Amino acid sequence: MKKLLVVRRPRAAASLPALAVIAVLLLLLTAGRPSFLERYEPSIAPARTTTTTLKPSGSSSSSSSWKTVVRVPRDCDIFRGDWVPSGGGGDDDGAAPYYTNVTCGKIQEHQNCMKYGRPDLGFLRWRWRPERCELPRFDAAAFLELIRGRSLAFVGDSLARNHMQSLMCLLSKVEYPKDVSKTTNPEFRTMHYESHNFTVAVFWSPYLVTANQSGRAGGLWELYLDEPDAAWVTGVAGFDYVVVSAANWKYLSKKNLTRVEKKPGDSHFWSGLMMVKNTFLSCGSLKVHNGTYVRFWEDQWNGNTPFAARYPTLYNLVINKNESVAGVMSKRPLKVSFRRAIVGHNLKAWLEVVSKIIPIKLTEQNDTFWWEAQKNGCFSVNSMYKAIMYREVVPKKDMIWKLRIPLKIKIFMWYLKSGVIFRGTFWARQWSLLLKEEEGQKMREGCLMLEKRVSGFFAMKGWNLRKRLGD
Structure with missing residues (x-):
């Protein structure tokens, strides 16, 4: 029997920001946090790197075009680290950015930060630094030589597309690829570097599994959790490397993005997204309609302060702190369980909470987010810049x-x-x-x-x- 999960995907006009929007805001946050641009001081002595001489294909033993490739030690986990500004003691110190919106034509128009008013260029000078070693500066020629005759595919939504575009921009100093896509759909592109016989492709699959949309309103989706999406499963057959954007499944599970928080052990990437999410939500307010996407205790939806901050001692007694408004109001009396009986000031606080929400009537409309940085309540990148800088x-x-x-x-x-x-x-x-x-x-x-x-x-x-x- 197929495992069927029915989910409601909010409409674009009335829904809360999607994961893709928050990922973009991760870049915007650097505009309003100048403390991040201070010099990075390492707390762990960097591990020693080794070098390997790489001979380009077809060159003689006396060729002067041999490349020296710097390799990180085997005991260095390059996936655990942090983004730090260039100038923190790495090979990128003082070097020009790898690419900009001007030097790389693969960046889409709506992602042109400089054209649409980004007030600083500091975001161009960040680098990834593993905890126990230093990464050498990216060498496009050496990369293409190492990857010669192989293929790489990115699978997912907007992040996968951004990964492919960024890689092509990095490699553009050496070679521009030829579009060999078998479809005109821009979400499925295949690019080939003829000089190195290297192929890179992107396959759009926002859910990664089979997803069918039903209903005229377009808000209901059926997900078959044990049936991978054929759009990418059949396409990646034969690729040497496949990068799958599965963070939304690992971290979100069945929750909405507004209902998850940073936990110990989360990656730096996810921790950064959570920081940006909280910054974003602080610039507006949630409007409850069906109550599905708003947390009853921890979100600001009834007044200017969340119930958790308004009644902290009562909140500490709540068992399910992450319950949605719809979940709490699904029953009468309200669906809230406490770790022990509430008496005294806690009972008084609970009666105040009840009196505030009893008059509220939920509807079938999706919850919305009102962006307070603009009078019309709609989000814009420019207003986000200003909200961060002058918050x-x-x-x-x-x-x-x-x-x-x-x-x-x-x-x-x-x-x-x-x-x-x-x-x-x-x-x-x-x-x-x-x-x-x-x-x-x-x-x-x-x-x-x-x-x-x-x-x-x-x-x-x-x-x-x-x-x-x-x-």
């Missing part, structure tokens, strides 16, 4: 009152966070009043700090500060 300009409302600044400035910042912008005459009157206060110097210092915060906040919104105050 601490004006703190969240519950943090404003904890700042060590005069009360009137706190009130102003609260209004600003709420989207209330006063006219210029109001500010002229308020400024004159501030300067007459007994603690005039303290007010002036607070206003200087406020001026920086306000200027940054207006820049994030794309507003002209002088023009806005003059309206």
Whole structure:
């Protein structure tokens, strides 16, 4: 009997971000974390590498084109490490990027970061550093010589496609491949490097298993978990190497991306995705409709604070902390189990939670995510850049009152966070009043700090500060 799993894939217009979007945001995060660009200090002495002389095919023993290939030691696990900025003591120090959107024509238009407003170029100068050794700088000519006469296939969704494009960009300094694809479908491409008889291909298979879409609405999918997708299984036959993008199966299982967190032992790649996911979600709010994709306790969906943060002692007693809103509200009384009986302040807290969610009625519409960095609630790459760079300009409302600044400035910042912008005459009157206060110097210092915060906040919104105050 076939193992059948029915899943509902959210529609693009109303769904939460997919794994592919989060993977792209992993690159965007570097724009807002300058501390990552500090010099990387190794904690483990790097292992010694060995060298091997590689003779190009068809060259004589006296040829000057022999390549010296640096090999990492056998006891070095190249898959455990971290991304570090160039300048941390490796062969990449001071070297130019391998490629850019200008030098490589294989990068798709919608992935052209520089063309669409990325404010920094630091993302071009990162390298992978294993924990116990140093990787030499990639040598395209040596790679093609080592891989001569072989074939490599990438299988998956957008990450697999990006892997193939990146590899072709790395090899473009030596040779451009010839497109030998047997189909016009851009998701299934086969490229051949004639000079080295090397073939690289990509096979699009987002689920990796057989998946049939049913229903006119296009939201329901049937997955046959014991039946690999024929689109790639038959295609990779005969390939020497096959790279399968299976991270979504390993880490997500039956959960939505918003319902998983970093755990001990997770790879650096997945840990980075989780960090980006949390950064992304902090720039918006979840709107509950069917409650399937929103965590009841840990997501911000009822008010400005998750229930877990609002009622921490009660949350610690919950058995299933990762339950969705739909799961909790699927029964009456609510489907929540505690490790022991709740009494006293915990009982009071639970009654408050119940009173907040009883009026809520779930619908059949998918849960949505409202992007607060734009007025229309829709995500854009440019607004993400600005949100990351200016995210601490004006703190969240519950943090404003904890700042060590005069009360009137706190009130102003609260209004600003709420989207209330006063006219210029109001500010002229308020400024004159501030300067007459007994603690005039303290007010002036607070206003200087406020001026920086306000200027940054207006820049994030794309507003002209002088023009806005003059309206």
